[in-house]
Amino acid sequence: MMKTGSALHPLAWWLWATGVGAAALQTTNLALLLLLAAETAYVGALFVEGRNSREMVGAVARLAVFAVIVRLVVQILFGQRLPGSEAFALPSLPLPTWAAGVSIGGVVTWQSLEGALEGGIQLAVVLECFSLANALAHPYRLLRVLPAVLYETGLVVSVALAFTPELVRRLSDVKEARRLRGRPTRGVRGVRHMAVPVLEGGLQRSLELAAAMDARGFGRSGRSDPRVARRRTAVLGVSMTMLILGSLAIGGLGAGRSAGVAMFTLGGLGVGIAFREGERRSRRTRYRPYRFGPVEWAVSLSGLLASAGFAVAAHLEGGMRPLIGTLALPPLPLLALLACAVALLPATVLRRAGTPAHGLESEVVAG
Amino acid sequence: MISFQGVRFTYPGGTEPALVVDRLTIQEGEFCLVMGETGTGKSTLLRAINGLVPHFSGGTMAGEVTVLGRSTRDHRPRELADLVGYVGQSASAGFVAETVEEELAYTMENLGVAPQAMRRRVEEALDLLGLSRLRSRSVRTLSGGEQQRTAIASVLTATPKVLVLDEPTSALDPAAAEEVLSALARLVHDLGLTVVMAEHRLERVLPFVDTAVLLPGGPQPPVVGTAAQVVEGASSVPPIIELGRAMGWSPPPLSVREARRLASPLRERLNLVVGESKPLNPTPWEPLASVHHLSVSYDRRPALLQVSLSVRRGEVLAVMGRNGSGKTTLLRQLAGVGGARRGEVLVQGGSPERIAARERIRRVGMVPQDPGALLYEDSVAKECSLADREAGLPAGTTARLFERLMGEKADQRHPLDLSEGQRLGLALAVVLAPAPALLLLDEPTRGLDYSSKARLVAQLAELAAGGTAIVVASHDVEIVARLAHRVIVLAEGEIVADGPAREVVCHSPVFAPQIAKIFAPHALLSVDEVTRALAGSESR
Known part of the structure; x- marks a missing residue:
């Protein structure tokens, strides 16, 4: 039986989305960017299940389009005046010399519009990727794969995330009740009067949740010795910091590269030890832990390969960052196109949302 | 199994004890009902069984509660999780996980149950409560009855000896309530589980329970005995x-x-008797509000389909039907807050959402399912004077109405500290102050005890006699039988029955x-x- 998109190990989707997002950041080729945007939209349409998740993905897609438009408008009004062929001219405002580099109005060139459009779409693709990962791997599912040390922190985050839709629902209830009493739902007074019942309702609900969790044994295990726990947290904190500093150094920000590698390794080791210790001491058990199986490997590798393909293409082939100002249709680098195709792998190895598990077999039986 | 000894509990900041139980024992395998008016400490008693009172609530407690020898004095709720399964008033508020299956496993994960056993127990619980078809559904998308059964299953997986439930059927339609109660009865009979449950809707639960505890409120001791004995002495x-x-x-x-x-x-x-129908105030046939071919859909899913009806002055119309059958949607449309629709809604000849707010509250008033949502101020008195100002009424009108409805003063109490019945009374006073011609009530008897219900029925009957048209959406068949002139039954957004109350309810096995x-x-x-x-x- 093929797995559905939402039954996948949650990390697989996050890796895939990170890969595709990273690929988008490596090119300004409009054709490639649009291709990536279309791919994420397609994967979303195939695998996102449930009305709420679909609505959320739709909302982020609208936000992405909005981001592109804002980017264009900002470019037209205040953007850098790139030389090139003139599209149209706005009346310009003379600014004092200390404000050089900023301009208001003036000549808008096709080239500057193109640059803004590319930047905007890049951002849009990254947004889309993350909303997709979020919709396909619910925060609670992500929590379940977190190492035991991070469990409590993760739980706070996931409860908060699950709580947001509740607040939204409560807000719409209160708004409706205000309209029933014939009162304003806008303006300072409206907001002040609505905030109180919404927050009260929210608080009430969090208390109920906390009571239910306490009654269901939350926090019963892993609280054996506070001193051990504190030491573990300290090790984790220091190692995480080293890991981040190390990776920054390797990336070329700050001091020597070799020191960076050493820090990175040490930090990684520390984090690993803290996680293992936590896992060993925790008395929590896991129900049907998600397996990182072949399908998961396929999905995450397809995303990561896409990003790698784009990176290599940027080195070897032209057309990844076409010169702004040529205004010609940019050439399509073959390697990058191939990488785009690889990123679509999830569409073939997963079962689509809304199709029955044994669709073919049952049809055969019915026929 | 469960024993209370010399228990006196006072909430933080309280002066009077909220719960006084000198001696109470609940035997193994009993299905025990905790009854009493609102505010007599039913929830407090239930929460004392697994130590949520006093560990979670704060406050001071004298005496001792023990469950199978474990005292809540030195066991926190989490340390009793393997012994006592607790399901609170709102089942959905306690959900932690994403899918039904994961929700069922959550307690066991906390208890550190071995993966093999977890797997087996989840399957068993799914079967016991008839949830196997819902196993991979998101808990947020379940219906009320399904949520309640999921909540029960999710504490059952920890194989507790005692199940504690706070009003498990109060939000459910009659059919879903029946489902939950028969599941509970099965657990008591087949697994020998001890079940302690608080519930207002006695008519639903009495056939299932063995014993009962009646909390008379105040310092009087609780009445304990078989369900029949206790109920005989209840007021x-x-x-x-x-x-x-x-x-x-x-x-x-x-x-x-x-x-x-x-x-x-x-x-x-008796020869075949048909009771007389309720006298309807003899006004000429004049529809006060009417709905023609009304269709409403949410996200392309129809909530109402081609509904037509009219309500006349002085008439009480009850709207019945399953949870999610479109009752609330219909009321919201009549109140003018329902949003987009096809078809026509007229209240006194005008479309309610087009009428200016000031004028609208004189034509139609609605009390939503959660009456608390209507209230914003931090005291009853302020709430009443705000209502006067908003409706342009002489000062004191709403406060007087509240006093007449509830028989108590509109004082400085915070609306959140009121009982369900008092909060409903305050919301009613606020809505009724501008004297609307049409009153809409959404599940008004939810969480009300019998005396509050009786008072509500009397008040509504008086209003109707005075010419107010009332539309009430309710699952409560007893209230509908006592109050309504006419009943419509909705199913999947369509009217499937419309007629005099007596005819409609007597012919329905559910209603x-x-x-x-x-x-x-x-x-x-x-x-x-x-x-x-x-x-x-x-x-x-």
Whole structure:
């Protein structure tokens, strides 16, 4: 039986989305960017299940389009005046010399519009990727794969995330009740009067949740010795910091590269030890832990390969960052196109949302 | 199994103890009902069993509660999780996980149950509560009854000896409530589980329970005994017990089946009786509000389909139907806050959402399911004066109305500190102050005890007699039977029955009130009607 998109190990989707997002950041080729945007939209349409998740993905897609438009408008009004062929001219405002580099109005060139459009779409693709990962791997599912040390922190985050839709629902209830009493739902007074019942309702609900969790044994295990726990947290904190500093150094920000590698390794080791210790001491058990199986490997590798393909293409082939100002249709680098195709792998190895598990077999039986 | 000894509990900041139980034992395998008016400490008693009171609530507690020898004095709720399964008033508020299956495993994960055993117990719990088809559904998308059963299953997986439930059926339609209760009965009979449950809707739960604890409130000791004994001495009781009292049956019957057997000679004595229909204030036939071919959909899913109806002055129209059948949607449209629709809604000749707010609240008033959402101020008095100002009424109008409705002063109490019944009363006062011609009520009896319900029925009957049209959406068949002139039944957004209350409810196996079930085929709705009919048959 093929797995559905939402039954996948949650990390697989996050890796895939990170890969595709990273690929988008490596090119300004409009054709490639649009291709990536279309791919994420397609994967979303195939695998996102449930009305709420679909609505959320739709909302982020609208936000992405909005981001592109804002980017264009900002470019037209205040953007850098790139030389090139003139599209149209706005009346310009003379600014004092200390404000050089900023301009208001003036000549808008096709080239500057193109640059803004590319930047905007890049951002849009990254947004889309993350909303997709979020919709396909619910925060609670992500929590379940977190190492035991991070469990409590993760739980706070996931409860908060699950709580947001509740607040939204409560807000719409209160708004409706205000309209029933014939009162304003806008303006300072409206907001002040609505905030109180919404927050009260929210608080009430969090208390109920906390009571239910306490009654269901939350926090019963892993609280054996506070001193051990504190030491573990300290090790984790220091190692995480080293890991981040190390990776920054390797990336070329700050001091020597070799020191960076050493820090990175040490930090990684520390984090690993803290996680293992936590896992060993925790008395929590896991129900049907998600397996990182072949399908998961396929999905995450397809995303990561896409990003790698784009990176290599940027080195070897032209057309990844076409010169702004040529205004010609940019050439399509073959390697990058191939990488785009690889990123679509999830569409073939997963079962689509809304199709029955044994669709073919049952049809055969019915026929 | 469970024992309370010398328990006196006071909430933080409280002066009077909220719970006083000197001695109470609940035996293994009992299905025990905790009853009492609102505010007598039912929830407090339930939460004391697993230590949420006082560990979670704060406050001071004297005495001791033990469950199978473990005292809540030195065991926190989490340390009793393997012994006591607790499901709070709102089942969905306690959900942690994403899918039903993961929710079921959550308690066991906390207890550190071995993966093999977890797997087996989840499957067993899914079967026990009939949830196997829902296993991979998101818990947020379940219906009320499904949520309640999921919550029960999710504490059952920890194999507790005691199950504690706070009003498990109060938000459910009659069919879903039946589902939950029969699941509970199965657990008691097959697994020998001890179940302690608080519930207002006695008529629903009495047939299932063995023993009962009646909390009289204040410092008086609780009354404990078999369900029949306790209920015999209670002050406010469901119609079936009233009937038992009127007929001198002792012990009173608890189920319709028992009562039918006892009533069989009475039924034979009567010729086929159809009770008189409620007198409708004799105004000319004048529709106050009407709806023509109304269709509403949310996200392309129809909530109402081609609904047409009209309501006249002085009429009480009850809207019944399953959870999610479109009752609330209909009320919201009549109130002018329902959003986009097709078809026409008229209240006194105008579309409610087009009427200016000031004028609209004089034509139509609505109390939503959660009356608390209507209230914003931090005291009853302020709330009342705000309502006066907003509606442009002379100062003190709303406060006087509240006093008349509730028989108590509009003082400085915070609306959140009021009982359900008092909060409903305040919301009613606020909505009724501008004297709307049409009153809409969404599930007004949810969480109300019998005396609050009786007061509500009297008030609404008086309003209707004064010419107000009332539309009430309700699952509460007893209230509908006592109050409504006409009943419509909605299913999947369509009207499937529309007629005089007596005809509609007596012919429905789900919506028939207890008295109607006991005396079928006679169409009698209340104990009064029964006694009158019997007296009539004797004099003839």
